[in-house]
Every structure is written in C-alpha cells, then in structure tokens.
Amino acid sequence: MSSPATAVLDADAKAILARCEELYEDLELSAVKAWKAAHPGALAIGYLPTYVPREILHAAGCLPVGVLGAGEQLEIVKGDACFQSYICHFPRSVIELGLSGRLDALDGMIFPSTCDVIRNLSGIWKLSFPGKFARYLDVPQNFDPRIGGRFYRRLLDELHRDLCRLSGREPSAETLWASIAAYDENRRAVRELYELRREEPWRVRASEAYLVLRAGMQLDVHEHTELVRSFLQAVRGRPARAVDDARVVLCGAFCEQPPLGLIRTLERAGCEVVDDDYMLVLRWLGELPRRDGDPLDALSDAYLAYSGETASRYVPDGTAKGERLVQAVRKSRAEGVIFAAPSFCDPALLDRPMLQAVCDREGIAHTALKYAENTGQMQPIREQAGTFADAIKLWGDV
Numbered sequence: 457m458s459s460p461a462t463a464v465l466d467a468d469a470k471a472i473l474a475r476c477e478e479l480y481e482d483l484e485l486s487a488v489k490a491w492k493a494a495h496p497g498a499l500a501i502g503y504l505p506t507y508v509p510r511e512i513l514h515a516a517g518c519l520p521v522g523v524l525g526a527g528e529q530l531e532i533v534k535g536d537a538c539f540q541s542y543i544c545h546f547p548r549s550v551i552e553l554g555l556s557g558r559l560d561a562l563d564g565m566i567f568p569s570t571c572d573v574i575r576n577l578s579g580i581w582k583l584s585f586p587g588k589f590a591r592y593l594d595v596p597q598n599f600d601p602r603i604g605g606r607f608y609r610r611l612l613d614e615l616h617r618d619l620c621r622l623s624g625r626e627p628s629a630e631t632l633w634a635s636i637a638a639y640d641e642n643r644r645a646v647r648e649l650y651e652l653r654r655e656e657p658w659r660v661r662a663s664e665a666y667l668v669l670r671a672g673m674q675l676d677v678h679e680h681t682e683l684v685r686s687f688l689q690a691v692r693g694r695p696a697r698a699v700d701d702a703r704v705v706l707c708g709a710f711c712e713q714p715p716l717g718l719i720r721t722l723e724r725a726g727c728e729v730v731d732d733d734y735m736l737v738l739r740w741l742g743e744l745p746r747r748d749g750d751p752l753d754a755l756s757d758a759y760l761a762y763s764g765e766t767a768s769r770y771v772p773d774g775t776a777k778g779e780r781l782v783q784a785v786r787k788s789r790a791e792g793v794i795f796a797a798p799s800f801c802d803p804a805l806l807d808r809p810m811l812q813a814v815c816d817r818e819g820i821a822h823t824a825l826k827y828a829e830n831t832g833q834m835q836p837i838r839e840q841a842g843t844f845a846d847a848i849k850l851w852g853d854v
C-alpha cells in the first residue's frame with residue numbers, strides 16, 4: 457500500500473537512480489571534470505578492474521576514477537587497430553576512449569595486474585600517452601606476508617610516493633588512515649546494499665544496485681557513500697511487492713563489465729541476481745581489521761588475508777577452487793549459478809570448467825553464457841535465462 461511518505465521515498469530512489477544512470481552513460485566524465493573544477497590543481501587518476509588500492513590514490517589527494525570501457529555507446533575504430541580480433545572487447549574500448557580524448561580529464565592511469573591483455577594494454581597506453589603518469593600495478597600471488605607481503609608493501613609505498621610527488625602532497629600515515637576509514641565506510645554501505653539484495657531482492661532490483669555501484673567509479677568516496685546510504689533509506693521505505701523469481705549468482709564478470717541491458721534482461725527473464733562478482737573493486741578488501749600501526753602494512757595484510765576468489769587471484773590450494781562461489785550460493789540462498797563471462801576472457805573461461813565441476817559436485821544448477829560490454833542483442837540471452845529460471849522453478853534442478 458502506497459502512502460504519501462512511501463511515495464516520497466519512491467521518488468527519492470528514482471531520482472538517485474536517474475543520476476546514477478546519467479553517470480553510467482556519461483563517457484565524457486562530466487562528474488570528474490566538475491570535481492576537478494571544484495578542487496583546483498587536484499588530480500584525477502583512472503584505474504581498470506579488477507582491484508586497485510584506491511585508498512592510496514585518495515590519500516595522495518587524487519580522485520580515483522574507474523575506467524570500465526565504453527559499453528555499447530562507442531563505435532570502436534582506433535581500438536581495433538591496436539589489438540588482434542581474438543581478445544575481449546574491453547581493451548579496445550579503453551584505447552578508443554583515450555585516443556578520442558574522452559579520458560583527457562585523467563592525469564594518469566593505473567593498470568592492475570589482471571591478465572596479459574591488461575599488461576599489453578598498459579604498454580600500448582604508455583606509447584600512446586608518453587607524457588602521462590601510467591603504472592602497471594602488480595599484486596602478489598604469494599600470500600606469505602614475509603614474501604608476497606613485503607613485495608606488495610614495497611609496491612604500495614612506491615605508488616603512494618609517486619602519486620604524492622605528482623600531486624605535490626607530503627606522504628602521511630595520518631592521511632592514509634583517514635582514506636582507509638573513508639573506504640571502509642564505503643565498503644560497509646555497499647555491504648548493506650548486498651545484504652538487502654540477498655534478503656529482499658524485490659526491494660532493489662539487481663540493475664538498480666548495479667547502477668548505484670557504477671556511480672562509485674566517478675564520484676568521490678564520501679559522495680558515493682552518501683549516495684548508497686540515501687538510496688538504501690529510500691528503497692527500504694518505498695512500496696514493494698515480493699516476487700518469486702529464480703535466485704541466481706552471476707559469476708565471471710569481474711573485469712569487462714556486463715552492459716546494464718544484460719542485467720535488465722536477466723531480470724525480465726525471471727532471474728534475480730542475488731550475488732555476483734562484478735564491481736569487485738568496491739568490495740575487495742572487506743573492512744580493514746585494524747586502525748593502528750603502519751597503514752601500508754594494513755592494506756597489504758588485508759589484501760593477503762582477503763578470502764575472495766577471482767580468476768586473476770591465485771588459489772594456492774587447488775581443492776579450495778570454487779569455495780567462494782559455493783559460499784556465495786549458500787549465503788544468498790541462490791538456486792543456481794549463471795556463468796557469464798566476457799567473450800575471449802581467458803581467465804574467466806579457463807576457470808569456468810573447474811567452477812562448473814564444483815557446482816556439479818555440490819548439486820548446484822548452472823548455465824553459461826558469454827557477453828561483451830557492447831552486446832546489444834539480448835533476445836538469445838533472455839531465452840536462455842528464461843529457460844534456466846523456469847527449469848529451476850518447475851523442477852528445482854537443471
């Protein structure tokens with residue numbers, strides 16, 4: 457039943473979503489330009505998925521900006537000339553965005569170690585923009601604090617010092633702790649959003665949550681936290697009716713992000729995405745367990761201790777492969793898994809058979825599809841996801 461109060465909250469939620477959709481579609485980075493105009497002399501630094509320690513960029517006085525490609529909005533011409541045809545779409549659109557001047561507001565770029573394609577992309581980027589700050593950021597694949605931890609802490613320290621030099625700030629532990637606190641707060645808000653999705657998915661559609669998360673790629677962390685909290689407040693109070701769609705976990709979308717149309721198509725096909733692995737940068741570390749001592753040690757320790765799993769993170773114990781996925785399915789009471797990987801994404805597609813075997817062993821229904829960030833034709837996906845949802849609901853297994 458709708459009352460004037462719930463109608464106001466509904467309008468609030470819609471207004472927030474409209475703002476998020478504007479940001480999602482804005483390849484010109486208007487919000488970043490506005491931030492720079494409001495902070496004269498401050499720098500904006502872009503980063504690619506899957507994970508970068510945004511706290512370090514923030515502590516150096518920079519605005520971290522997630523560069524997630526061009527979706528379906530940009531025709532790729534120059535980007536295609538830089539890469540062979542049998543790799544994913546994402547690096548082409550990043551280069552296209554750069555060469556077309558759409559990323560000119562960025563004063564630098566960070567390329568996290570996700571796969572060989574990103575490594576090559578960072579090289580092409582450095583050749584294309586020789587005057588700009590560009591960093592290929594390795595992450596440890598050895599999780600012993602004395603080995604991988606020391607290596608990673610040194611990289612974090614270098615990055616912090618270099619960014620401070622660029623922005624003209626003095627490196628400071630106090631500032632780093634303040635940035636860590638800001639991102640912890642953001643991770644808490646994002647976690648609440650996911651909890652609500654799990655408990656009452658009809659209150660926040662997956663596509664709405666996706667838009668709210670994507671806004672975090674352009675907004676300052678404090679502004680994004682406030683936006684997530686305002687959205688949560690609005691959707692908790694707005695009128696909503698429970699629906700009985702098939703609860704699914706989406707897996708494989710950790711790097712090239714799925715187009716919004718794909719998430720909406722899954723919804724229309726009767727699938728409620730109650731957990732996923734897109735927009736991982738917002739959730740990677742969880743909350744940092746301590747607030748004292750050396751902040752770079754704390755960031756490094758949190759990375760080593762993080763128990764999440766993606767194809768770009770080595771799993772030392774082969775038997776643990778797929779554990780996170782099973783946990784996500786159990787925790788979210790999902791009825792199935794949709795393996796959704798970008799076309800030609802080697803890390804996701806190489807992981808897939810191992811994860812499918814784990815699902816088979818655990819009796820978890822699953823189906824698999826591929827997408828590209830510019831996938832426009834959704835009908836086949838709708839039919840496949842609809843059949844999957846129907847099979848789950850009718851027979852409880854697939």
Ligand code: SF4
Binds near residue numbers: 547801802
């Ligand atoms: S989508 Fe996959 S293959 Fe492409 S850059 Fe990302 S991790 Fe690498």
